[in-house]
Amino acid sequence: MTADLPCVLFVDDEERILRSLRMLFRGRFEILTTTSGREAIDWVKRRPVHVIVSDQRMPEMSGVAVLREVAEHSPSTMRILLTGYADMDAVTDSVNEGEIFRFVEKPxxxxxxxDSVAEAAGIAMSEFAAASRSAIPRDARAKSAEGGISFNAIAARVVVLDESGDLVALVRDLxxxxxxxxxxTSLEAALDILAEKDVAMVVAQLASANGDVADSLKQLKRLRPATLSVVVSPLRDxxxxxxxxxEGQIFRFLLNPPPRELLRRGLIAxxxxxAEMRxxxxxxxxxxVEAPRAEAATMPGRLLQAWRRLREAAITRIA
Structure with missing residues (x-):
């Protein structure tokens, strides 16, 4: 009965949580559960697992550590972190190391x-199917952070949103x-560049949680899913x-000032x-991305004009 169902693996050190998840997902998916992060990784090595949902705080190894190893052995497995403790280190590690699809809080x-697991399972099933038709499995892709560069450097374009100029100097150096x-030097200028050019990555200095930059990164991901975002910020929020x-599927989040090697690895990756997505x-x-949970603040007219140009450019490219 389960042969045609997507496989979802739940990892939590509390059996009562696993029982609740089994009841919630019963009949919709093939369900695997374990209280051991190591056993979860062994399962992923032995068989297709479309989605893994892991708790963060476990005695043997953290959820981020589990998801990081799962990503190495089965990059097509979608990864969701489920936790009741949204501490800053766990949140940043979940995106920087686990490259998670969603961060879900308990309760x-x-x-x-x-809905999130079903969306993730559909994505993973298409990736597993594509990998089975390809001569080169996705997990055999080059790891240029440790070796040679596999992207076309001449065709790559990065936009750095940075008022001071310190961050852009570091990015150029790396x-x-x-x-x-x-x-x-302004969000409007960054949007104008994005409207004119095919941009692989935006590196954004984020000084305020309530400013237009965070909302714009979320909107940009909905409009340009292939453009990745690296956020650098002093905010431990x-x-x-x-x-x-x-809501924005950011690729990396680094506290300011960003460690050189972590930033370099994030940029190259x-x-x-x-290049992979192209x-x-x-x-x-x-x-x-998820639909925004809060209504976006009204943008100044100059930004609305910049967004209009960006959307028109996106429609032109599709046409």
Whole structure:
């Protein structure tokens, strides 16, 4: 009966939580449960697992550590972190190391959790099917952070939104000289560049949780899913980062000042991922975002004009 159902693996050190999840998802998916992160990783190594939903705080190993190893062994498995403790380190590690699809807090909303898992399962099933038709499995892709660069550096374009100029100088120092790095000192200028050029990555300095930049990164992901975002901020605000993960699918979040090596690895990995998506368009589904939970603030007229130009440019490219 379960042969045609997507497989979902739940990892939590509390049996009562696993019982609740089995009841919630019964009949919809093939369900695997374990209280051991190591057993979860062994399962992923042995058989297809479309979605893994892991708790963060477990005695043997953290949920982020589990999801990080799952990503290494089965990158097509969609990863969701489910936790009652939204501490800043866990949130940032979940995006930087686990590259999660969603961050879900306990107590969860049953309908929303089922919808997120179902969306993730559909994406994973298409990726597993594509990988089975391909001669080169997705998990065999080059790891340029440790070796040679696999993206086309000459074609790559990065926009750095940075008022001071310090961040753009660092990005230029870390990337190959063939990568075109554009400097935008305002959000409006960044949107104008995005309207005119095919941009692989936006590196944004985020100084305020309530400003237009965070909302714009979320809107940009809905409009341009192949454009990845790296956020650099001094704000230790876990709610902000959770929103950027779920509603903006940011690729990395680094506290300011960003460690050079972490930023370098994030930039190279992001350019590789963008190149991957240009070749395999089915991977764009992995960057689907949640609908905004709060109504966006009214934007100034100058930003509305910039967004209008960006949307018109997107329609022109599709046509």
């Amino acid at each position: 969860w909303n049953g309908v929303a959790l089922v 990337l190959p000289t063939a990568v075109h790095v554009a400097h935008a 876990s709610r902000l980062v959770i929103g950027l993960i779920n 992001g350019l590789e991922r963008h 070749v395999a368009s089915n991977l764009l589904r992995r960057h689907a």
